[in-house]
Amino acid sequence: MWTRRRLLHTLPGLVGATLAWPRVARAATGPERRFLFLFAQGGWDQTMVFAPLFDNPYVEMEDDAEVAQVNGLTFVDSPERPAVRLFFEDFGDQVAMINGLEARSVAHDTCLRLVMTGSQSANADDWSASIAAHSQRSPLMPMVHMSGPSYSFQHGSSIVRVGQANQLPKLLDGSALDESDMIVPATAADIEALQDQYAATVAHERNKAALRGRNLELLARGLEAEERLALLQEVADELDLGSGDSLTDRSRILIRAFEQDLSRCAMLGHEGAMGLSWDTHAANTDQIIHYQELFTTLSDVMGNLRDTPAPEGGVLADTTTVVVLSEMGRYPQFNGRAGKEHWTFTSALIMGAGVRGGQVVGGYDDAAAGQQVDLASGEPHDSGEFLVPDHIGATLYRLAGMDSEALLPGVSPISAVLEDR
Amino acid sequence: MTGWLLLVLGCPGDPPDPPVEDTQAWPAQDPDFPGEPLAAPALLRRISLDLRGQLPQVDDLARVEADPAAVDDLIDAYLADPAWRDRLVDLFAEQWLTRVDGFNIDYTDYHLEPALEHPLDRAIGEEPLRLLAHVATEDLPWTDAVTADYTVAHDLLAAVWPLDYPAGETGWQVARYTDGRPAGGVLMTNGLWWRYYTTPNNYNRTRAAALARLLLCDDYLQRPIAFEAPSILEREDVNAATRELESCAGCHSTLDPMASALFGFWWFDLYDTAEMTRYHPEREQLGQVYLEMAPSWYGVPMAGPADLGRFVAADSRFPACTVARLATSLWRRDTDASDFTALKELEDYFEDHELRYGELVRAVLHSDDYRVGALSDGATDLAADRLVTSRILSAEQLASVIEQLTGFRWTWDDRDELANDEHGYRILAGGLDGIDVARPAIHPTLTRTLVIKRLGQAGADAAVRGELVDGGERLLFGDALTLDLRPGDEAFDAELTRLHTRLFGAAPSAERLAADLAFWTQVAAAADAQTAWTSLVAVLLRDPAFWTY
Numbered sequence: 019m020w021t022r023r024r025l026l027h028t029l030p031g032l033v034g035a036t037l038a039w040p041r042v043a044r045a046a047t048g049p050e051r052r053f054l055f056l057f058a059q060g061g062w063d064q065t066m067v068f069a070p071l072f073d074n075p076y077v078e079m080e081d082d083a084e085v086a087q088v089n090g091l092t093f094v095d096s097p098e099r100p101a102v103r104l105f106f107e108d109f110g111d112q113v114a115m116i117n118g119l120e121a122r123s124v125a126h127d128t129c130l131r132l133v134m135t136g137s138q139s140a141n142a143d144d145w146s147a148s149i150a151a152h153s154q155r156s157p158l159m160p161m162v163h164m165s166g167p168s169y170s171f172q173h174g175s176s177i178v179r180v181g182q183a184n185q186l187p188k189l190l191d192g193s194a195l196d197e198s199d200m201i202v203p204a205t206a207a208d209i210e211a212l213q214d215q216y217a218a219t220v221a222h223e224r225n226k227a228a229l230r231g232r233n234l235e236l237l238a239r240g241l242e243a244e245e246r247l248a249l250l251q252e253v254a255d256e257l258d259l260g261s262g263d264s265l266t267d268r269s270r271i272l273i274r275a276f277e278q279d280l281s282r283c284a285m286l287g288h289e290g291a292m293g294l295s296w297d298t299h300a301a302n303t304d305q306i307i308h309y310q311e312l313f314t315t316l317s318d319v320m321g322n323l324r325d326t327p328a329p330e331g332g333v334l335a336d337t338t339t340v341v342v343l344s345e346m347g348r349y350p351q352f353n354g355r356a357g358k359e360h361w362t363f364t365s366a367l368i369m370g371a372g373v374r375g376g377q378v379v380g381g382y383d384d385a386a387a388g389q390q391v392d393l394a395s396g397e398p399h400d401s402g403e404f405l406v407p408d409h410i411g412a413t414l415y416r417l418a419g420m421d422s423e424a425l426l427p428g429v430s431p432i433s434a435v436l437e438d439r
Numbered sequence: 440m441t442g443w444l445l446l447v448l449g450c451p452g453d454p455p456d457p458p459v460e461d462t463q464a465w466p467a468q469d470p471d472f473p474g475e476p477l478a479a480p481a482l483l484r485r486i487s488l489d490l491r492g493q494l495p496q497v498d499d500l501a502r503v504e505a506d507p508a509a510v511d512d513l514i515d516a517y518l519a520d521p522a523w524r525d526r527l528v529d530l531f532a533e534q535w536l537t538r539v540d541g542f543n544i545d546y547t548d549y550h551l552e553p554a555l556e557h558p559l560d561r562a563i564g565e566e567p568l569r570l571l572a573h574v575a576t577e578d579l580p581w582t583d584a585v586t587a588d589y590t591v592a593h594d595l596l597a598a599v600w601p602l603d604y605p606a607g608e609t610g611w612q613v614a615r616y617t618d619g620r621p622a623g624g625v626l627m628t629n630g631l632w633w634r635y636y637t638t639p640n641n642y643n644r645t646r647a648a649a650l651a652r653l654l655l656c657d658d659y660l661q662r663p664i665a666f667e668a669p670s671i672l673e674r675e676d677v678n679a680a681t682r683e684l685e686s687c688a689g690c691h692s693t694l695d696p697m698a699s700a701l702f703g704f705w706w707f708d709l710y711d712t713a714e715m716t717r718y719h720p721e722r723e724q725l726g727q728v729y730l731e732m733a734p735s736w737y738g739v740p741m742a743g744p745a746d747l748g749r750f751v752a753a754d755s756r757f758p759a760c761t762v763a764r765l766a767t768s769l770w771r772r773d774t775d776a777s778d779f780t781a782l783k784e785l786e787d788y789f790e791d792h793e794l795r796y797g798e799l800v801r802a803v804l805h806s807d808d809y810r811v812g813a814l815s816d817g818a819t820d821l822a823a824d825r826l827v828t829s830r831i832l833s834a835e836q837l838a839s840v841i842e843q844l845t846g847f848r849w850t851w852d853d854r855d856e857l858a859n860d861e862h863g864y865r866i867l868a869g870g871l872d873g874i875d876v877a878r879p880a881i882h883p884t885l886t887r888t889l890v891i892k893r894l895g896q897a898g899a900d901a902a903v904r905g906e907l908v909d910g911g912e913r914l915l916f917g918d919a920l921t922l923d924l925r926p927g928d929e930a931f932d933a934e935l936t937r938l939h940t941r942l943f944g945a946a947p948s949a950e951r952l953a954a955d956l957a958f959w960t961q962v963a964a965a966a967d968a969q970t971a972w973t974s975l976v977a978v979l980l981r982d983p984a985f986w987t988y
Binding site for chain 1: 860
């Protein structure tokens with residue numbers, strides 16, 4: 019029930035309802051792990067990096083590709099996408115590659131939701147929203163959604179969406195209203211400041227009058243949103259959420275948000291090089307440039323995390339886990355348009371803080387389907403479990419210091435991935 | 440200023456306002472219900488926002504305050520208002536999720552001008568919703584939603600789809616497909632199956648699952664199954680598995696025969712304009728080839744797709760699901776097993792009234808869960824978590840209310856900015872895109888607060904400039920207000936009180952009035968009276984009492 023006592027635990031900033039809230043809250047607890055999600059939207063071809071199924075007669079591999087091993091990882095290497103090898107050479111020891119993950123559908127929207135939430139329910143919050151909402155530190159933007167999939171319901175107020183056309187920066191600086199068929203004159207800065215101040219007062223007064231239940235919850239969250247907004251407007255210029263077009267540029271904005279201790283989680287979608295989409299029903303060779311761009315960015319991300327100071331001391335790499343997903347894989351054989359159809363089995367990468375790197379977890383069988391996996395060792399084993407998105411969720415929850423059993427009853431994390439088992 | 444809101448919202452010790460008395464034979468209300476109903480003016484505000492997306496007029500608020508039974512008269516009036524149809528489309532959109540930003544076929548495939556990109560997408564997504572709203576608002580039996588031999592189409596669709604659309608008309612009209620598809624209401628609309636499409640090798644199973652979920656509340660994807668994935672690279676292997684493995688057959692034994700009835704909508708190519716635009720009667724029997732299943736409805740054979748709507752209409756889960764979905768829409772929460780009695784009574788009422796949707800709406804509007812405005816003193820924590828005593832305006836409601844009050848609709852290049860996400864602010868405002876975000880926001884968020892701020896600024900400017908500067912029609916302000924008036928003038932103070940009543944459904948406390956006047960004076964000193972009114976209205980539109988109801 020929403021009572022003032024519960025508010026003290028869930029919305030720490032509202033204690034005393036001060037606009038100085040997030041900074042006060044930050045001082046109260048130690049560092050907690052951050053999560054950066056990158057999502058290859060459309061379904062990547064697992065046989066181009068993760069699944070070296072060269073000896074499988076059912077699987078059509080590329081002619082110029084070959085098996086390679088770097089830093090404990092076995093992968094598909096090709097001279098056409100050198101960024102993959104470079105990434106594994108530089109950071110492979112931090113990477114757990116998970117193979118044979120079954121999305122359990124072959125429809126994009128279904129798979130996206132399944133991979134990010136483990137469920138088809140419209141009420142499910144995704145891994146990132148859930149982790150963000152469970153932050154003990156209540157950062158200004160618990161989860162920044164730059165692009166890519168994002169599912170939330172109960173934890174929707176933890177998510178700050180930038181918008182697929184960078185709408186948030188335009189809303190923040192007011193230029194959004196320049197794009198209106200009915201002309202709207204800009205509000206002078208000093209007048210807007212007066213409006214903001216009085217609106218905050220009004221929200222504060224309304225909140226004080228509420229007693230319990232939903233009335234209190236809405237007013238409290240409304241006040242919280244006003245306070246967060248006021249603080250975001252203070253840092254918006256420095257954060258520059260609208261800058262940059264490339265995947266790498268956008269990832270750097272998110273790392274900046276981590277650096278400034280503004281966020282715990284962030285999601286960045288990748289629609290393929292030049293936006294050509296990973297959904298290669300035709301011209302599957304497009305995946306080459308998609309992987310090249312994705313792994314170039316991954317190297318940049320991991321390098322930046324290594325070099326960027328963390329607000330609590332040390333560097334961001336100490337506390338940041340990077341998760342790379344795609345909603346599905348691609349059918350092991352070509353269709354008549356040199357493309358590949360959908361395949362429910364896919365791969366994932368989890369790397370960085372808290373992750374035992376330099377290992378491949380799971381695998382693909384003779385029919386390119388996922389194999390059962392011993393979750394403790396990560397090795398394929400007949401008595402193990404078939405990997406599904408819930409295993410990813412449980413693993414991420416454990417990395418986030420959350421009670422994965424309470425959130426996903428009966429689902430074990432892939433403990434092989436966890437540095438601290 | 441502390442405490443001024445207590446006067447607005449009522450002190451805990453004050454005697455409660457008399458609740459609205461019911462005089463008709465609505466479904467029984469629970470004497471142990473752990474909540475208190477809204478007072479009549481607040482109830483009218485909620486009903487008006489839910490049925491019309493608009494605030495009630497001040498006169499109507501006064502009327503129901505004097506005579507709470509007058510709420511029923513106003514419900515009748517609201518249900519006869521054209522705005523109800525649009526509002527119903529919004530409510531259906533929250534559950535049918537067809538109002539998406541893009542489909543596999545777009546304006547370029549029909550060689551239309553770029554300006555029609557968004558209107559075309561919108562028309563496609565709304566086709567099934569408009570048909571549902573037509574059946575509901577025309578007081579037709581709800582079974583027509585799945586049996587009608589017509590659709591409701593926009594003239595944009597009529598220009599590119601095989602439709603017999605009334606000559607000389609524009610906008611949404613009853614129309615008939617001319618491509619040989621059988622009668623079946625929403626089940627035979629392109630708009631539904633363009634949203635819930637199937638990959639060629641999934642053979643309509645996705646659609647069958649959507650059909651069962653939307654119309655029967657039978658969600659195959661929520662069934663607790665455990666299965667080991669077989670290695671499946673060939674269609675024959677898939678079909679064998681769905682029949683022979685117990686864990687698969689549990690769903691597929693009923694799902695696949697339903698899917699088999701949908702092959703007239705089955706496309707060999709997901710992006711081919713001709714394939715997707717037309718229904719394919721010649722393919723109706725292909726399910727027996729690809730799925731190796733004849734059409735049937737949970738074990739009862741169907742002759743073909745022409746039977747589909749009739750079987751849905753005859754299924755006892757159909758009215759039950761309709762009731763549950765409407766309750767979810769108007770109670771603003773999911774229903775569950777503990778609602779069984781209330782839902783069953785509503786279902787009985789619906790059936791007693793020949794499945795007329797309007798009657799069902801009236802009954803839900805009289806339910807405890809709809810009218811609740813506060814928790815009872817002894818309400819348990821469970822009840823407190825469950826009862827939606829207050830709601831937030833949806834993105835669509837925000838857009839329509841601001842337009843009603845100020846004349847401002849946020850469009851850019853004629854695209855509704857609160858109805859799209861490619862350029863606009865629908866999700867940021869708490870709305871849903873039907874794909875990634877499938878439920879409207881239930882809590883205020885930072886971005887929603889920011890959208891309201893900008894929307895409020897724009898609306899306030901439109902109202903003040905249009906009404907007080909340019910002398911246009913008074914939508915927001917009373918006739919007596921001019922920019923020459925100052926705080927302390929009787930007409931000025933009266934207008935402020937009227938604004939509060941108009942926006943929040945209640946007059947302000949003296950403290951709040953004083954605070955507003957002080958703010959107005961501060962801004963006027965920094966700028967001028969026009970800016971002061973613009974700023975004050977902008978803040979009023981950010982007030983939680985405005986965006987909650």
